[in-house]
Amino acid sequence: MEEQTYILKNIDSFELEHIFDCGQCFRWNKQADGSYTGVFKNNVLNVQKNGDNVIFKGVCNGNIQNIVIDYFDLKRDYKQIKNILSKIDESMNISIKYGSGIRILNQDLWETIISFIISANNNIPRIKGIIERLSKNYGKKIEWNGEKYYTFPTPEELKDVTVEQYRNLGLGFRDIRLYETTHMVLDKKVDLEELQKEPDTLKVREKLLSLSGVGPKVADCILLFSTLKRFEVFPIDVWVRRVMNELYIKNEDETKVSKKQIEKIAQEKFGNIAGIAQQYLFYWKREQKA
């Protein structure tokens, strides 16, 4: 594959740190020069920001411009979304200023499912390590710029992998979940192409929940961060619970705040773009702590 370059000029709402460190993806790594390199589908890309211009460079399976526009959700008007959300209240306004360059990536459905199964009760460095080892062992190699990269393995590529082999990669108790989900997808007990076409979000959610290792939080992450693109869902993890309690509920013990309570407030305040609001709040809260 030949290297391609694409330059976006005068871009609005696009910050590398915000996009890659807001918890939606696991395969983008910061380089010494501040740029990020990542693998998605059969593409390896380096993204660099220079003033208001963004330079995309890498090897792509297709036209780099089309691929970038799709993956980075460039057709969506985040300025308008931020306008709406920032008027809701002052906390939302502050968190949006903090993560003003966030964009929700269009990530491959299969990769998102497996990545977030791995994320359960886990921390980011370990999640990233597991995904890299999975790719290195079972994905396809792509060489670019003297470096080796590996695509995320397809269900077919994981067909013969045993539970024990997963365990040896450091999956821990998630080994069986990965095995079961892979075979449910291979056997079309859950048909990902059908899922992609299904308009009813609740039906899609139900299907996702039937997968092994997918509970409410993971299902919502898949709905929001993959090509399913459901911006109305509001994934609730410990950070989101924390920030929602601090801002709106103010319970002495945040662990006592129910999911339903948080969901209701999110729905009332943020409506059909609650998922994006969640990203601003999550990034804001998490970076403050870090």
Next chain:
DNA sequence: CTGCAGGGGTAAA
């Protein structure tokens, strides 16, 4: 140095 809690939850009891 050893011990132990806790981490972007889930499934089974």
Next chain:
DNA sequence: TTTACCCCTGCA
């Protein structure tokens, strides 16, 4: 509603 679960890290 409560509890165990793999593995790694941070900290007492």
